[in-house]
Ligand code: HEM
């Protein structure tokens with residue numbers, strides 16, 4: 001066994017992959033959010049549609065997008081492997097446990113939180129990614145050029161109150177995942193330092209609230225606009 | 228005080244085991260938790276029953292031999308060792324649930340006694356330093372900055388009781404292993420084996436079947452010696468830098 005595969009099979013190596021892929025997904029969330037916030041611009045979706053087209057054409061974005069799918073897959077596969085291994089490390093559970101006195105609920109339930117996020121991701125990808133790439137799309141003209149009207153299918157989806165509720169709730173769970181995951185990833189990478197850790201913890205806490213809240217704001221606003 | 232004790236009884240490693248309830252009266256608030264169990268065992272012996280087996284040695288909070296998962300927490304409700312826990316932390320009439328440490332790497336030998344030799348094997352894998360034979364070196368011959376010495380001493384506080392493993396939802400031994408790795412990595416004396424140590428101790432920790440770390444912080448919160456999880460971050464740094472730079476292919 002080479003030293004690389006030996007390292008990646010160790011508990012620390014598996015956690016390293018969790019942390020690196022998790023941090024990449026955090027970065028992706030920021031980029032995705034900035035793009036999505038254009039849905040709220042009062043121009044009937046023009047800037048959003050132009051942005052969607054430019055993203056679809058950009059070869060760099062296409063490479064990153066493949067990487068993104070790979071990282072989600074890695075994050076999920078390793079989360080299953082680690083969760084199963086961790087479970088096997090305590091074959092007999094305690095009859096009485098007061099874990100809530102020594103650790104946060106989110107930190108103990110990353111697997112459940114992640115599973116909910118995964119379900120959301122699948123619905124989300126089917127509803128938008130798949131439809132935009134392979135589905136029948138409405139088209140729109142700007143200055144004589146025809147574009148896919150991505151805005152129209154998003155607006156249609158967000159006029160359904162159940163869909164909106166699903167999104168908002170899922171973002172809540174993402175917030176809890178991040179409330180532990182953000183700072184945890186730095187700890188896993190060994191980045192714990194008196195000078196920086198308090199800041200990392202504060203930024204992580206803020207990130208876990210602000211980013212999911214802004215994501216959730218989009219369907220809420222668009223639902224109200226659809227009334 | 229009158230107490231109901233719900234205690235895990237298990238004849239040996241292959242026995243399934245189960246809880247048994249005991250009523251115990253005349254317990255003083257000033258007794259330590261282990262003295263309370265001594266009283267119970269005297270009563271059981273007098274009745275010709277098998278006393279409850281539990282680990283203990285120094286009863287001064289320094290050896291790390293006592294264990295017990297008491298009312299859902301390692302070493303009970305206070306952040307101390309079970310031998311330093313007193314009955315004033317409990318109420319008259321209370322039911323106290325007492326379980327052994329639960330981890331695949333800590334098999335139950337009998338009742339509340341578990342085999343914690345997995346920790347010894349982690350230490351044997353790399354928790355040592357090379358020293359020259361010959362005369363005793365002069366004190367303070369090697370200059371060590373006070374802050375570094377203190378960090379190393381803080382890590383060296385670990386008594387290896389296993390409360391971190393017991394508290395962790397993954398039965399992970401990261402706090403223990405990281406305290407030992409840190410203690411030696413911080414000091415000049417530990418530099419010779421530094422990289423190999425990190426690699427070998429982590430490998431042994433995995434081989435024993437301890438879980439991975441989810442950074443819940445339960446270990447730090449329950450450690451009777453207040454070992455910090457900054458040690459875990461240090462171990463991760465030590466390990467990752469060792470695997471990419473050591474000569475061990
Ligand atoms: C946008 C989506 C996601 C982001 C930004 C994200 C981010 C993170 C981060 C930063 C961590 C901390 C890594 C560490 O402790 O070193 C983490 C841990 C974890 N994630 Fe995710 N994650 C996402 C989706 C998922 C999904 C879909 C799953 C699983 C089905 C999942 C399961 C887990 C689990 C189980 C852990 C804890 C692993 C452990 O330490 O034991 N996550 N995540």
Ligand code: FES
Nearest residue numbers: 286290291293310
């Ligand atoms: S018996 Fe030695 S620490 Fe408790």
